[in-house]
Amino acid sequence: MKEPILRIHHLGITFSQYTKGLRRTPLNVINQLDIELVEGEILAVVGSSGSGKSLLASAILGILPGNAKLTGDMYYRGQRLDQKEKERIRGREIVLIPQSVNYLDPLQKVGKQIAISIKNKNGRHETIKELVQRYGLQEDVVNYYPFQLSGGMARKVLLATALVSDSKVLIADEPTPGLDEASLKEVLKDFRGLADEGRAVLMITHDMEAALKIADKIAVFYAGTTLEVANTEDFNDSGDLLRHPYTRALNRARPTVRFAPIEGSQLYPNQLPEGCPFSDRCEIKTGECRKQMPELREVRGGKVRCIHAT
Numbered sequence: 478m479k480e481p482i483l484r485i486h487h488l489g490i491t492f493s494q495y496t497k498g499l500r501r502t503p504l505n506v507i508n509q510l511d512i513e514l515v516e517g518e519i520l521a522v523v524g525s526s527g528s529g530k531s532l533l534a535s536a537i538l539g540i541l542p543g544n545a546k547l548t549g550d551m552y553y554r555g556q557r558l559d560q561k562e563k564e565r566i567r568g569r570e571i572v573l574i575p576q577s578v579n580y581l582d583p584l585q586k587v588g589k590q591i592a593i594s595i596k597n598k599n600g601r602h603e604t605i606k607e608l609v610q611r612y613g614l615q616e617d618v619v620n621y622y623p624f625q626l627s628g629g630m631a632r633k634v635l636l637a638t639a640l641v642s643d644s645k646v647l648i649a650d651e652p653t654p655g656l657d658e659a660s661l662k663e664v665l666k667d668f669r670g671l672a673d674e675g676r677a678v679l680m681i682t683h684d685m686e687a688a689l690k691i692a693d694k695i696a697v698f699y700a701g702t703t704l705e706v707a708n709t710e711d712f713n714d715s716g717d718l719l720r721h722p723y724t725r726a727l728n729r730a731r732p733t734v735r736f737a738p739i740e741g742s743q744l745y746p747n748q749l750p751e752g753c754p755f756s757d758r759c760e761i762k763t764g765e766c767r768k769q770m771p772e773l774r775e776v777r778g779g780k781v782r783c784i785h786a787t
């Protein structure tokens with residue numbers, strides 16, 4: 478097996494929040510996130526709103542707010558990734574396409590922002606021109622300021638900026654909303670191209686169909702924990718190859734499978750049951766599930782955090 482370029486092990490995030498007066502209460506929002514990124518692969522991270530997808534990205538890049546406390550370990554190329562190292566490689570070796578397009582510098586023209594990312598100074602102009610055409614942007618978009626862009630256009634600019642960088646790891650947080658069908662295809666193709674060049678891509682998305690189209694593996698997050706890491710092929714109509722009851726439910730909810738919604742909803746971090754965070758909604762839970770958080774373990778070529786998975 479290939480050594481992962483980025484490994485997140487038992488990541489936890491707790492925010493200390495000021496409540497009445499000067500009292501601080503810790504709010505544990507991420508419990509146990511575990512993922513591995515491998516060069517040449519695309520890992521999609523799926524999970525409902527609030528499951529911790531964007532926080533994972535912020536934790537990797539070292540851009541969490543000051544009141545966040547991290548636990549667990551991260552390794553980049555086998556070396557422990559501390560805050561200083563994160564700052565050193567951010568934007569160079571690990572590049573983020575953020576969820577919010579407010580990330581673009583409002584005071585700088587779009588073309589200039591793309592140009593900064595291009596390592597090879599010769600041919601900059603051509604590279605930008607090519608990207609602009611590829612994503613169907615008007616040619617004069619390079620002279621726009623970010624406020625003059627629509628949401629979809631801004632997203633394409635962010636994508637273009639990340640694509641021309643020389644990074645080893647690309648993290649894209651919800652890259653697809655606001656894209657038309659043709660651009661979506663182009664983006665997914667570009668991600669595949671990056672992976673085929675030997676880079677690693679982490680794609681955070683709500684769009685299960687897009688994830689299944691291009692990812693090699695799918696990590697399923699729920700309430701701040703990784704419940705399963707499955708191979709894309711495991712998501713077939715029967716769902717028999719999937720390992721976790723939540724992943725199977727997600728699979729059944731796909732329009733092309735049965736469109737069966739999942740009952741109940743993900744609880745807020747401070748309301749989670751003891752033990753397995755999914756146990757309050759689970760069809761196969763037993764008393765045992767409430768005792769402790771299950772470990773993420775290998776089952777049939779994937780990983781699952783469920784004591785009943787076989």
Ligand SMILES: Nc1ncnc2c1ncn2[C@@H]1O[C@H](COP(=O)(O)OP(=O)(O)OP(=O)(O)O)[C@@H](O)[C@H]1O
Pocket residue numbers: 492504506524525526527528529530531532533542576746
């Ligand atoms: N600065 C913060 N202080 C306190 N709680 C926070 C903070 N940022 C995020 N959270 C909480 O952490 C949890 C995970 O948030 P996160 O943004 O990672 O979710 P997400 O999976 O990216 O959701 P979405 O799909 O909506 O983007 C949520 O419950 C959120 O309310």
Ligand code: NI
Pocket residue numbers: 530531532576650
């Ligand atoms: Ni998010």
